[in-house]
Amino acid sequence: MKLLFKRSVVLFLLSSLLVFGIAAFIIQYLNHASAWVQHPTNKHLFNNGKLKASGSIYDRSGEILLEVKDGSTKFHQDKAVRTALMHAVGDLHNNVATGVKVAFGEHLIGWNLLNGVYRFRGKMGDSADLYLTLEGKLCATAYKALNGRKGAVGVYNYQTGEILCMVSSPSFDPANPPNIEGSPEQYEGVYLNRFLSSVYPPGSIFKLVTAAAALDNLPGLESKLYHCEGKMKIGADMVTCLREHGSVTFEQALAHSCNVAFAQISLELGASTLQKYANLAGFNSSLELDGIKTAIGKVNVINAADVELAWAGIGQYTNTANPLNFMAFVGAIANNGVLIPPKLIAENNSFLSRIQKKQILSAETAAKLKAMMRNNTKSVYGEHNFKNLELCAKSGTAEVGQGKRPHAWFAGFLARDDYPLAFVVLIENGGSGSGAAAAVAGTVLQAAVSSGN
Template identity: 35%
Template sequence: MKRIMTRSLILWFVTFAFLAGTIYLGVITVINHNKWVQQPFNGHMASSADLGNAGKITDRNKTVLAHSEDGKRYYADDSTTREALLHVVGDESLNISTGIQSRYRTNLSGYNFVVGAGLPESLRPNSDISLTVSANSCRAAYAALGSHKGACVVYNYKTGEVLCDVSTPSYDPANPPTITEDNESEYDGVYLDNVVSSTFTPGSTFKIITAAAAIENIPDIYNQSFTCNGSIDMDGNPITCESAHGTQSFSEAFANSCNCAFAQIAVQVGEEKMKATAEKLGFNNDSYMMSEIPIAKSHYDATGMGNNSLAWSGIGQQEDLANPMLMAMIASSVANGGTAASPYIVNDDGNLINKLNITINKNKDVGMLSSDTASKVKELMHGSAEHYSSQGVSIAGLPFCAKTGTAEVGHGKEPTAWFVGFIDDPSHPYAFAAVVTEGGYGIQAATPVVSAAVSALVN
């Protein structure tokens, strides 16, 4: 009898496990079918998802960015819009893996979970996709970037809507270039959306992270003073500054972007706490997404470094690498009292779940800072903005908090220019990041890009 009972229990356990596994498989299949079906190894889908019959892609103002007619794919009417939004929309080569035409090609093709892609066009579900970006803002940022390689992102730090996503170099998807050995340097990195897929040396914009680390780990940081004579010796090697700032407070050192002061601050914080703060602010994390588009992992690790290298890392040099979208998220966390709005770029992908007003485009918001730390970092960035305003920087006449960066990259190249911050106005809750490679000073090269993008949104 005991043996029969044991066998019965085993049978019941196996039956329950089978049913639970079947239910689990069914649930994850429903949830992930779109992602799975558009994998590159799915030859059936690759041949069926013909962009010549794909749905429309529109911006937030219903401007048509791509549509199909008579079996052909057409893009926006003017070439500047096509080039400015290349990396957001993608082209027919599907080489831009983060583009909507690559990432959402099952939606655009009218793929149906039950019958696949086999329905005739007249019976297919809605396959149009509307985006959160503004074509006007993207055009303005693209023009401001000019011939430089770089990126610009502006997003709503309350809702998470990405309003501007521009990457250079670019090309016209209506007339794609033939890339050869003779011209490949001109198109180096052209298939990457630098907003989400690239990282750059952050320079002084990383002082936002170092400042947060100091606020949270150095109790008397606001009572300290720092003397800058243009350079400081650290482990027998100099840390240099753009000018001699004299004796200054913590707040003044941030506004002056003083390397000597922030080198000392990074060493005071120490390598473990510097890394912990950087990771709390999203560095070394590859799980962030913009809608269903992965955001490249930013890098910070001062473990085992001597004081000189730790000092350089605290001012955004050494091996530091930052992604523009993440830097905009950090600015969002400062503006939002410590929580970064999760960015999304797809407003409606034709999915039934969207029609029921259950958003699938927005990921969970990210807690990065305490409200007290965020408030204090905001004050520091406001002080920097006053400094920039005195030098003629204006962002559509709106109040802003920000930090520039001028990152040395060596190899005889001009520095990489950065501008990171947010508009301090509840009517225009925009966080932003712009990066211009070989642009020189951030205040000269990167601020005009943000100004152009935001002005187009406001006006």
């Protein structure tokens, strides 16, 4: 009996080990199979560490952005397009984690957890290609317009969600990678797609969020006058404007970006209302661009002192914004308050599940904001700078301290039925939003309209 008992115990321990071992393997497999398959030592797909073949990536005009054949990787034929799309497509060594080459690596090699490498076994068709919504030439125009300055440019169709332009600077030619370590300042954060993965203080573009809250919550707002003497004392602290705006209506306060008026409005709204509208506008949460998560822009005013709340309402304090997320917010203003999630992969790739659209503002509030943003262009930015675009916009010049130049923002959309496009431009330490960033927006939007997308 004793022997039998001992043997049973040993047998039980051994079989437990086997079960644990299998469970551990399955967990490892589920977590890492994708990386194992795509590892250059996998001889099934790689030859001497080079991928033998994969699906191709196309832009919306059908131009090839990436092709992998017989172990060689080819990017677009035009250097300007290659460079502008480096963050969208990805680089040779997969350092850009959000590039389509990495984010959709499984799809491109034709592998999934259930079927393994299905493409090369003739299963499920031969559909490893990917069609992007981006227009290569428009991206090249945007990258050129940034002219070496660090920043991001995005343009999308606010009715369909298709992103036409997504550019992050600095970039480099992925077909001829430079010595990045040799110029650390020039290539600072070069593998980061600033449009998707960075956040910056928003400055005055945030006044659109405060204005939305004000339109819904402050009775008599549109017939009221605000008085600006260039500064306003709050407790022992001060909120300042660049100049004395005098008596301004709510509409004029937005057009001239009067900090004093918006500080008063923020205090009238109170912390919880401003917080609610910041959350509705997409702050404190991430958008998913076909499964690629954006960096989270933050606004937290719940425990803010009065002066902090005032600064938060004009886009400073500890506020940060992600360019893509903010572009989606202005897109919702254009689209009667309904946010259509931006997308990068075209509809004919049906393997993706899409996020649903969301009403984030009432149609009435959206219409009022749209009219005010149209007025901004007519009365401040200048129609002549944006001929035939019917531009609705808001600039931002976000102070960053430490003696550095402010970040320049310009965000908005076209009030044109034939070109339902929203956009955002961000230039790091670019100076004035209505100067530097608005000029880039003008160039890119004119190109978008003339290219017929």
